[in-house]
Amino acid sequence: MNRVVITGLGCVTPIGSTVPEFRDSLFAGRTGISPIRDVPDTPDGDPGVRYKQAAQIFDFDPAEHLDSGIISATNRNTHFGIVAARQAAAQAELLKHHAPGDIAIIMGCACGGRSSEEHEVKGLYTRNARAHPLTIVRTMSSAGASNISIDLRITGPTLDISTACASSTHAIGLAFHMVRSGMSTAAICGGHEAPLSWGFYRAWDSMRVVSPTQCRPYAADRDGMTLGEGAAMLVIETLESAQARNATIFGEIVGFGMSADANHITQPQAEGAAAAMRKALADANVSPEDVGYINAHGTGTQANDATEAAAIHQVFGMRASQIPLSSTKSLHGHAIGASGALEALATVLGLQERRLPHTAGVTNPDTSLNIDIIVNGPRATGPTVALSNSLAFGGLNAVIALRTWQ
Amino acid sequence: MDDIAKRSIEIIAKAKNIPTDTIHLDTTFEELNIDSLDKINISFEVEEAFNIEIPDEALGSLKTVGDVVNGVKQLIEAKAAGTLPAATS
Numbered sequence: 042m043n044r045v046v047i048t049g050l051g052c053v054t055p056i057g058s059t060v061p062e063f064r065d066s067l068f069a070g071r072t073g074i075s076p077i078r079d080v081p082d083t084p085d086g087d088p089g090v091r092y093k094q095a096a097q098i099f100d101f102d103p104a105e106h107l108d109s110g111i112i113s114a115t116n117r118n119t120h121f122g123i124v125a126a127r128q129a130a131a132q133a134e135l136l137k138h139h140a141p142g143d144i145a146i147i148m149g150c151a152c153g154g155r156s157s158e159e160h161e162v163k164g165l166y167t168r169n170a171r172a173h174p175l176t177i178v179r180t181m182s183s184a185g186a187s188n189i190s191i192d193l194r195i196t197g198p199t200l201d202i203s204t205a206c207a208s209s210t211h212a213i214g215l216a217f218h219m220v221r222s223g224m225s226t227a228a229i230c231g232g233h234e235a236p237l238s239w240g241f242y243r244a245w246d247s248m249r250v251v252s253p254t255q256c257r258p259y260a261a262d263r264d265g266m267t268l269g270e271g272a273a274m275l276v277i278e279t280l281e282s283a284q285a286r287n288a289t290i291f292g293e294i295v296g297f298g299m300s301a302d303a304n305h306i307t308q309p310q311a312e313g314a315a316a317a318m319r320k321a322l323a324d325a326n327v328s329p330e331d332v333g334y335i336n337a338h339g340t341g342t343q344a345n346d347a348t349e350a351a352a353i354h355q356v357f358g359m360r361a362s363q364i365p366l367s368s369t370k371s372l373h374g375h376a377i378g379a380s381g382a383l384e385a386l387a388t389v390l391g392l393q394e395r396r397l398p399h400t401a402g403v404t405n406p407d408t409s410l411n412i413d414i415i416v417n418g419p420r421a422t423g424p425t426v427a428l429s430n431s432l433a434f435g436g437l438n439a440v441i442a443l444r445t446w447q
Numbered sequence: 448m449d450d451i452a453k454r455s456i457e458i459i460a461k462a463k464n465i466p467t468d469t470i471h472l473d474t475t476f477e478e479l480n481i482d483s484l485d486k487i488n489i490s491f492e493v494e495e496a497f498n499i500e501i502p503d504e505a506l507g508s509l510k511t512v513g514d515v516v517n518g519v520k521q522l523i524e525a526k527a528a529g530t531l532p533a534a535t536s
Contacts, residue, residue, distance in 0.1 A: 109464030113488055171494075174487040 049133025049276030096269030096374020116154030122233030149209030151378030210381030269374025296325025302436025333425025339368025
């Protein structure tokens with residue numbers, strides 16, 4: 042089987058709309074979480090919810106990147122996806138070295154074109170208005186993958202995966218297996234999401250899991266998650282093809298594991314997350330002793346963080362308290378279907394730069410969890426294997442294992 | 448050029464992100480690179496602007512900007528004469 046390496050990176054996020062910007066914010070601990078504003082379709086831009094912050098993207102103008110026809114036919118989530126995919130493809134010089142039919146596009150997206158759909162439904166319910174004729178193509182969940190393929194003229198296997206908050210980790214894992222097996226020689230994989238609409242804010246408010254203060258994963262006083270948006274992309278390809286053209290390699294994907302809790306739609310189970318981590322390690326053919334970093338799902342809710350910590354103890358036993366761990370959601374928020382891709386990007390950058398990103402905003406770590414939470418700035422590391430965890434509503438778990446390239 | 452023609456050209460120009468002065472009544476959809484998706488998008492915007500509904504069978508016969516303008520005028524007149532229902536929005 043092929044070894045699979047990462048040769049291109051791209052992103053549009055609340056902490057940077059290019060990878061260098063994202064990297065700077067990540068290691069500086071500069072958060073993209075800010076007061077909610079300008080929510081479309083609300084009477085005054087205020088969604089009227091108990092929490093006041095979200096990780097929104099303010100510095101992205103689609104007109105700077107896309108022509109009017111594409112902008113009109115697509116939702117904000119697809120705008121993010123196309124631009125991030127272009128960045129990653131350009132960095133890897135993807136189409137210069139791979140035939141369009143040999144490249145896969147595997148995206149993760151949980152919400153689709155939610156804001157466009159809400160806008161049309163509002164018109165229908167309040168004025169019996171007709172729906173805009175582009176509503177379907179703007180809102181379908183696969184719009185991102187389709188438009189990226191059209192934009193880059195890539196004709197290989199192309200699809201969007203929807204598994205709630207694990208969507209883009211599943212996407213990266215599937216793409217990894219496709220390249221490893223030889224089904225495709227390269228892939229653009231990751232996720233894209235722009236769900237910050239009025240109804241979305243309200244629905245999460247009703248669930249009472251969004252922090253009214255600040256997202257503080259693994260803090261003793263954690264009180265919830267913070268919603269976000271964005272896109273992140275990896276270009277992956279066989280080691281053979283990357284070396285044949287002297288490509289810059291940013292890291293290696295070595296394993297992928299997934300599982301289902303089969304228990305509860307919102308209450309995570311440690312056994313399910315542990316199974317996904319074990320499968321990723323087995324797939325990578327590495328032992329738990331080889332793991333030197335975990336980018337946790339780490340939403341900042343009471344249930345997630347305690348369950349994930351318990352899962353880590355199940356997998357790593359005595360070593361669980363010694364593996365550096367962080368949740369970068371404290372910086373870029375929870376971008377739902379795209380969050381796994383943002384975290385994979387953060388993990389790749391950490392491995393590449395040999396410094397592990399920290400969990401911002403945590404001054405009082407939850408010592409009862411008995412894990413090594415990185416706080417107060419990045420931590421230096423040697424070459425290592427890292428896990429990037431995604432644990433979704435519905436009990437769908439996905440974990441990718443990455444290794445420092447050296 | 449009358450107001451209906453000006454407004455129709457503005458809608459087409461906005462949809463294609465091109466200057467209004469590059470569009471004339473005899474400009475063809477082919478010249479403007481208007482595809483089927485553009486066509487239904489522009490039709491929707493025209494319907495919204497003039498509070499009319501373009502019949503499905505009329506969409507296929509639109510070939511030029513002038514066709515759009517003439518079609519809009521006919522629909523407005525028909526509506527005023529009470530021979531067409533008003534749009535629902």
